[in-house]
Amino acid sequence: MEILGIDIGGSGIKGAIVDTVRGEFISERLRIETPQPSKPAAVAAVVGEISAHFKWEAPIGCTVPAVVKRGVTKTAANIDGAWIGADAEGLLKCKTGNPVILLNDADAAGVAEMKFGAGRDRDGLVAILTLGTGIGSSLFMDGRLIPNTELGHLIIRGKDAEERATDRARQEKGYSWKQWGKRVSEYLEYLESLITPDLFIIGGGVSKRYQKFFPYIKCKTEIVPAQLRNRAGIVGAAVAATELT
Numbered sequence: 500m501e502i503l504g505i506d507i508g509g510s511g512i513k514g515a516i517v518d519t520v521r522g523e524f525i526s527e528r529l530r531i532e533t534p535q536p537s538k539p540a541a542v543a544a545v546v547g548e549i550s551a552h553f554k555w556e557a558p559i560g561c562t563v564p565a566v567v568k569r570g571v572t573k574t575a576a577n578i579d580g581a582w583i584g585a586d587a588e589g590l591l592k593c594k595t596g597n598p599v600i601l602l603n604d605a606d607a608a609g610v611a612e613m614k615f616g617a618g619r620d621r622d623g624l625v626a627i628l629t630l631g632t633g634i635g636s637s638l639f640m641d642g643r644l645i646p647n648t649e650l651g652h653l654i655i656r657g658k659d660a661e662e663r664a665t666d667r668a669r670q671e672k673g674y675s676w677k678q679w680g681k682r683v684s685e686y687l688e689y690l691e692s693l694i695t696p697d698l699f700i701i702g703g704g705v706s707k708r709y710q711k712f713f714p715y716i717k718c719k720t721e722i723v724p725a726q727l728r729n730r731a732g733i734v735g736a737a738v739a740a741t742e743l744t
């Protein structure tokens with residue numbers, strides 16, 4: 500099946516047509532800068548532009564860096580506060596003229612990793628963490644998603660884990676790989692003590708440099724890098740939208 504997947508991020512909004520059976524892009528990937536401020540109406544207009552660019556008249560799967568309950572965005576950690584309580588799915592349907600399924604960005608990335616990447620054929624409890632501007636989390640029990648977990652906001656040493664273990668924190672605070680790897684380890688060890696997963700999958704752009712920081716990770720749980728990298732959000736959103744067809 501061919502579905503348009505769109506990934507709304509803090510700096511860019513990306514879209515591509517996805518073959519949901521193979522998990523591959525079958526069009527070019529279009530990226531448009533996220534409007535600033537990133538208010539729902541302005542972002543939805545860009546999603547409408549991407550849909551029009553592909554002359555799309557079918558379901559769309561779309562991600563957002565927020566908790567999504569029945570189409571309504573409930574949080575806004577790294578996007579404009581106006582998303583809280585917005586009927587985001589309704590807005591996107593209206594701007595694109597298409598049926599839309601909206602889900603949390605990390606949940607979408609997890610869906611793609613479980614189907615086509617590092618989580619394929621893995622049962623038990625799998626925790627996928629994306630380390631980027633924020634920390635996204637998705638949990639799968641025997642392949643089934645438990646959505647909207649927001650485990651990136653656990654408090655470590657009195658601070659939101661995002662202030663210590665994101666790639667943004669690494670860059671802004673100038674941490675060495677060792678300093679940052681130890682912070683990521685502390686976060687994962689804490690999470691492990693709470694949920695005892697069978698596998699950690701680490702995603703986000705920084706995961707392609709996993710050899711630099713995995714040596715400092717001391718948790719007991721098996722840990723592997725994600726495989727779909729920056730395709731994960733778009734592919735996972737498209738797979739989620741197959742429910743609408």
Ligand code: BGC
Nearest residue numbers: 564565566576605633634635
């Ligand atoms: C948000 C999550 C999101 C993650 C990754 C966090 O700040 O609270 O909803 O999945 O960032 O974008």
